[in-house]
């Protein structure tokens with residue numbers, strides 16, 4: 001009989017999207033836990049607008065077109081440029097304002 005790895009963990013280790021290092025799952029002990037990475041679920045969005053049933057008001061919302069998972073290790077998480085990048089990915093509408101501010 002051939003032994004097979006049934007694979008309860010990820011086939012490939014997750015890696016930080018900023019520095020590329022492999023990250024591990026949160027480890028729990030009896031008294032504490034250690035977080036090694038943070039995950040951000042985001043992606044490109046499209047602004048949609050719908051007329052409310054009363055025919056007078058519109059609601060506007062951001063529709064997620066495709067989901068992207070951004071992995072950030074704890075080392076990168078504290079860096080200002082990484083925080084800024086994560087914020088911009090989550091709130092794409094800020095990108096234009098940031099460009100103006102950089103001039």
Ligand SMILES: [Zn+2]
Nearest residue numbers: 016019073076
């Ligand atoms: Zn990193």
